[in-house]
Amino acid sequence: MAVIWRWFLKKKDKMANLSIDHWVRIKDGKIIADGEVIFASEADIASFLKAAFKFLNIKYPKFHKMDRLSKLGFIASETVMKEEAEISEDTALVFSNNSSSLASDQNYQESIKNFPSPSLFVYTLPNIVLGEISIRFGLKSENVFFIEDEFNAKLLIDYSAQLIESAKANKVLCAWLNLHNVEYDVFLWLSSESHKKEITEEQIRKIYDADYD
Amino acid sequence: MTDLHTELKASIIEQLNLEDMEVSDIENDEPLFGDGLGLDSIDALELIVLLEKDYGIKLTDPKKGREIFESINKMADFIEANRTK
Numbered sequence: 001m002a003v004i005w006r007w008f009l010k011k012k013d014k015m016a017n018l019s020i021d022h023w024v025r026i027k028d029g030k031i032i033a034d035g036e037v038i039f040a041s042e043a044d045i046a047s048f049l050k051a052a053f054k055f056l057n058i059k060y061p062k063f064h065k066m067d068r069l070s071k072l073g074f075i076a077s078e079t080v081m082k083e084e085a086e087i088s089e090d091t092a093l094v095f096s097n098n099s100s101s102l103a104s105d106q107n108y109q110e111s112i113k114n115f116p117s118p119s120l121f122v123y124t125l126p127n128i129v130l131g132e133i134s135i136r137f138g139l140k141s142e143n144v145f146f147i148e149d150e151f152n153a154k155l156l157i158d159y160s161a162q163l164i165e166s167a168k169a170n171k172v173l174c175a176w177l178n179l180h181n182v183e184y185d186v187f188l189w190l191s192s193e194s195h196k197k198e199i200t201e202e203q204i205r206k207i208y209d210a211d212y213d
Numbered sequence: 214m215t216d217l218h219t220e221l222k223a224s225i226i227e228q229l230n231l232e233d234m235e236v237s238d239i240e241n242d243e244p245l246f247g248d249g250l251g252l253d254s255i256d257a258l259e260l261i262v263l264l265e266k267d268y269g270i271k272l273t274d275p276k277k278g279r280e281i282f283e284s285i286n287k288m289a290d291f292i293e294a295n296r297t298k
Contacts, residue, residue, distance in 0.1 A: 050233035061251025064231045107230070115266060118258045119229050 016164040019194030024079040026186035067104040067123035076188040092169035093143035097178040153204040269297035
């Protein structure tokens with residue numbers, strides 16, 4: 001045990017320092033990008049997603065076919081990635097939530113009563129959103145989707161640092177992307193290696209917990 | 214636009230779970246696949262199911278789907294000519 005712990009501490013010392021390039025928060029009918037409310041709507045989730053997509057002003061027909069979890073991930077990643085001059089195909093994806101793909105699982109279960117729906121079935125995994133984002137931005141990178149009890153900044157930071165340190169990615173899109181019934185809670189940020197200022201777990205937590213009016 | 218055209222658009226929206234689209238968002242001659250509505254091979258399966266369930270048409274040759282599912286107009290023409298219910 002002591003050997004493993006010493007190995008981890010040694011490894012941790014070598015871990016890359018990460019900074020946040022851009023971030024987005026989507027909750028309670030608002031999209032907040034880098035601290036500024038850029039879109040707000042009091043509509044229900046279906047109308048909110050439709051209006052938010054319209055607000056992004058892009059043509060991407062596949063969006064309309066996605067399940068709500070993927071739509072949230074798409075809108076969040078689009079908001080952050082449009083700030084990037086160039087998107088590297090080595091941008092990794094490290095996502096997490098606590099409701100997995102439950103909403104789509106339930107919809108699919110309902111469809112089984114009549115004709116099982118292939119288009120619902122393909123969204124019955126939480127990591128499908130990672131594929132949708134990869135297709136959108138042409139990413140050919142590492143990706144992972146953790147199911148956690150609650151938002152775990154440390155897990156996302158440590159995993160991202162490890163990916164960058166081991167040269168598996170040069171940037172990492174991290175996210176807490178949760179959808180439970182009609183309640184959505186999204187925090188997504190783009191991390192890259194920093195030789196100056198390191199982002200800390202506390203800072204990430206502070207952005208996640210803040211109220212944005 | 215006939216009732217069948219409107220009915221088809223509503224069925225596609227429901228069957229393919231295009232929850233944020235409305236009948237008026239789909240043009241009769243717009244391509245359903247690729248750049249148009251953005252449908253893919255999984256959706257083609259749904260459309261085959263829809264033909265059988267709603268119009269009693271069993272598509273035995275999937276290759277025919279490419280032509281039939283080109284647009285709402287093409288689908289409506291095919292249904293009018295082959296429907297059993």
